[in-house]
Amino acid sequence: MTLARAYQRALGTFFGYKAATLLVNALTFPRLRPRPLPSARPSVSLLVPARNEAHNLPELLPGLLAQGADEVLVLDDGSTDGTAEVARRLGARVLTGAPLPPGWHGKPWACQQLGQVARGEVLIFTDADVLWHPGALGAVLHELARAGADLLSVYPRQHNVTPGERLLTPLVDAVLLTFLPAPLLRFPHHTAAAANGQVMAFRREAYTRVGGHALVRAELLEDVLFAQRLKARGGRLALALGQSCLGVRMYRSYPASVAGFGKNAGAVHGGSRLVLVLSAAWHLAAYSLPWLLPGRRRGVWALRAAGLLERALVNLLTGRRAPADLAEGLLGPVTPLLALPVYWRALRRRVTWKGRAYRQGEPL
Known part of the structure; x- marks a missing residue:
């Protein structure tokens, strides 16, 4: 199997899981x-x-x-x-x-x-x-x-007003609804949890x-x-x-979104710098790279469409159905680029939030 074929299969599995999870949540999420x-x-x-x-x-x-x-x-x-x-x-x-x-x-x-x-x-x-x-x-x-x-x-429900706050803030819903199937919460293991x-x-x-x-x-x-x-x-x-x-209305600008998500990104990724780097690279490969590949390559347009549709479908599920809300799906290819400052902030280990500084789980 060629590297290109393995890449496309991996992305197909990734988007297939997310689409199936979103469908399950559309049917079952309270x-x-x-x-x-x-x-x-x-x-x-x-x-x-x-x-x-x-x-x-x-x-x-x-x-x-x-x-x-x-x-x-x-x-x-x-x-x-x-x-x-x-x-x-x-x-x-x-x-x-x-x-x-x-x-x-x-x-x-x-x-x-x-x-x-x-x-x-x-x-x-x-x-x-x-x-x-x-x-x-x-x-x-x-x-x-x-x-x-x-x-x-x-x-x-997210209430985003300015263009800047639409860039990253709605990803809170996308992460929840495309990764965690609601029925999984019934499993007794503590890792099947979110809040x-x-x-x-x-x-x-x-x-x-x-x-x-x-x-x-x-x-x-x-x-x-x-x-x-x-x-x-x-x-x-x-x-x-x-x-x-x-x-x-969580954050009222793109810089505020970067600061807010950067505060939690390290913990979300288990406190591992390696996992942070791999996560950033994977999302670039999944959402941005397909738009740099030749359009005639088999399956490329399906990957592009998956990246475009995801956020729009999530917004429909959460009740955000105004044209501007659905248009957020068009941000799919550039979202990993917009998220790079979040990863960079998390990699620094030092977080400042509401005037308090923290590092490695301890206040400074």
Whole structure:
């Protein structure tokens, strides 16, 4: 077998797996839809860790406060932009975060403090850039009960406005929906897990039993690792797509996307520089190289089409169906090039996020 033939077969297998996974998820992945609060429901705490989020809170808090939860708590994690004042003015109860202890990363420590103060039987941690629409809390509680889960993590629908934030941010959905078949979550092994820290709903008993966010106190990829470690300890995990209930505007520019994804890319690749390099090379070979090969070569157009269609189909599944959303599929050939700064940032080992620096899993 020639090298060119082996290359095309490898890509065919790769895109075939991703297409099959996307089809399975289109048929089985739970989607939220707006629901009223159950008449008999557990008490609920909505918890927001916030560090320099004054620009996001006016969009988050009105919808969050209108959900009908028993309490809404915002923890001001050493902000310098008036986060606490904005939260109080909008009607939330504000906690002042304690200094970061040795051996902790910022977000896990903020969440740990919220979990210790909250009174709810269900603890829902949500990031400040998430939008809670009418009926969202009812939808989350319904899905948590239906799934019988100890942790339900929701992937909000991406809301991308500027061209720069469309370049990389939607890849969050593509990675989830083309690599992880939803039925795999039923397997008992802890590696069959995923989570999104933007929305994580815990049953208090399970959260307390594993020690809360102390379980991931020094992790940058704290959401996925929390799901894996909870599952390893017998916890039940469920995922859902936010659809019209929950939205998010994660990053508002291409540089912000590079910084955000670069923070987690090392952990996603197991902390291995070799795996990072191989991943970058593979995605260049899969999505970019077919456009440099002669078009008359057998099978090349099928590979090109697979790379173009993937993101558009993912967006359809998540409910992003505007023409501009579907046109993101055209970015397929250049996406690996756009992602190279993310890999470079991860290779440096030193990560700065929200004014804090980390290296090899430890704060600097």
